[in-house]
Amino acid sequence: MEIDFWLERWSKNEIGFHQQTMNPYLAYFYGDKGPAAEQREKLKVFVPLCGKSRDMLWLSQNGYKVFGVECSERAVKDFFEENALNYKHAEKDEHSFYQTSDQASVIEIFQGDFFSLQKNDLDNMTDIFDRASLVALPVEMRKRYAEKMAELQNPGIRTLLVTLSYDQSQMNGPPFSVSEDQVNDLYADYFSIEKLCFKDTIDDEPRMKGRGLTSLVETVYKLTRNNQKK
Template identity: 45%
Template sequence: MELDFWQQRWHENQTGFHLSDVNPCLLKYWPLFGGEGLDENKPATVFVPLCGKSLDLIWLASQSYSVIGVECSEKAVDAFFSEQSLSVQKEKSENFNIYKSEQIKLFQGDFFQLSKHHLASVSAVYDRASLVALPEAMRRRYVKHLAAILPASVSILLVTLEYDQALMAGPPFSLSETEVEQLYGSDFEIELLCREDIIDEQARFKERGLRYMFERVFKISR
């Protein structure tokens, strides 16, 4: 699954993964990353991989964070700044089109072209739609690259889904708790914050024959 797949999804407006409100998991669990819970220091900069035009970016910025995102679709990035009525400055680098507003900077391009200097100020990561967007063959490469480019001290809020992959091809893809441990365990400490069956809230997935869909929320840190 390459960049063209997601660019085509945005081009054809096949964006069922886009939420029309701030993600409830972010609202519920982000305080653990912001000085009211497990971490002593409020992270100054949050990285959101494969961010699309998520309203979560706006919410994070409203909490006084600087936000860095990466998104392959130019249409998604343009739509984000237009729909949020944000003034934006654009510039080109070797691998990215870079969009900057007061608190939000989005790199439009390939996640795998990001390097350490792009994320040097990051102390927290919010991943609701990145890992679950990748097929199994790409997930280890994704986590390995993420671990390589993040600073030495960082916390990740990770949201995953688990369901019967035989009944639905994905994306979003199914990940077990064991796979999360295998992917992140060599570089990070992993804490499971929540496990909940959300299938009754997901009519479009229930209609495709799914009988369960476990949403898990992890705090991953080093």
């Protein structure tokens, strides 16, 4: 799934992955169950492969700073415009850089290739929210993605990772099936991994049923970058 594939999806508006409602796991683990409201202004959440996810809006409205990366200019502009957020645009290194221009919220999005990010781009990052990002990538890119994630993070950064697993013979991705074994293979060298919850969501996913799936298990993990160097 190279960038051109995604740019074409955005240009044809084939964005079935985009959700109108906030992700319930994000709202649970970063809402009432998460850091106290007064601590949140110190927390900055990285949203890789962010699309125009309204989860970024939720994070901002709930006191977190947000930093996204997304290759599609259309997705980035739609995010700000559809959410009626004023924004500024500048060129920075090889990325286009967008950020909210209202004092009330801090949302920054690099429009460019995730794989070209440098460690200093993630300075001050404390948390990562990965929904429909790892699972958007085919198996050979997932390893590169996990290695890049390890390279970008300082010890202690936490990731809330949402994966999907299903019988890959029933449907071609994306989204791809990513099993618990794969999560361990990808991340165990550099992260401690805690499985938080899982649920078969097929009855809530008519789009996936229509593509032939009989089961679709969503699993949520907490990854914490450990001290091992990369």
